Amino acid sequence: MTIANEENTPSKTINVERNAGNIIIGDSPEYEISSAINELLKSLANQPFSFKKTKRRPSSETVVKIKHNNLKSKSHIIKQYLDHSSKVEEAYADIDSLIAFGKDTILQNLNDLYYLALDSIEVEYLTCEVDIIKIRENSEYILDFIIQKLKNTVFESKNTPSYKEHIELGVNVVVAHAFIECIIMENPTHDS
Structure with missing residues (x-):
């Protein structure tokens, strides 16, 4: 890639030798399009919440999935999901009322990312x-990749969404929900 002209002064011309996609200089057109996941995160952020330190435990089925996929180091997102699981279901109901097949669109996107x-x-x-x-060996990478x-x-x-904390928490609980619902990672009952 070349970014200077013959006199070695800055130029607005770029020569690209090989490329398999768009090269966008300036704002990407994607910034002008809304996203279904953002509507879900906004809905999650608008759910009433008060911080309570709880000791809610995952179901035995979830524990089996965590062990099967070797996701012990990502248990914190499962914990976040457990603290907000009812809000996630409410947010998915809201998204379906705003966007046709909104929940299915988001879950399909998560599956595609997997x-x-x-x-x-x-x-x-x-x-x-x-x-x-190989999935067990790379489970952290896979989850980090999706997130x-x-x-x-x-x-x-x-x-x-307006606040970084809403994005961080929202993405984590949406990914954990997809894990628990077997949208991402492997289901131990299918590998038996």
Whole structure:
């Protein structure tokens, strides 16, 4: 990529040798489009909440999924979800009233991000059973990948929530919900 002209002075011309997508100089058009996940996060942020330190435990089924996928180091997002689970369900009900198939759109996006993460660690899933050992070895990366991609979508959309804390907590509980509902990561009952 070249960013200077012949006199070695700054130029507004860029020469790109090879590219497989758009190169956008300035604001991306994505910043002008609203996102369904942002509507969900806004709905979550508007749910009444008061901080209470609770000792709510995950179901035995959730514990089995955590162990099966080796997600012990990500238990904090499961804890966040447990503290806010009823609010997540209410927010999904709200999103379906605002956006046709809003919940399904978000869950499909999360599932797509999971497969994108599997692609990035080169786990085959189309022609054979997934390599659960490789998933277990990369489980932290997979979850971090999904969380980061989801945050990118949130920040690059027109209808971004106002507060960073709402985004951080909201993305974590939405991803944890997708994990508990077997939208992302592997379901131990299918691997038995």
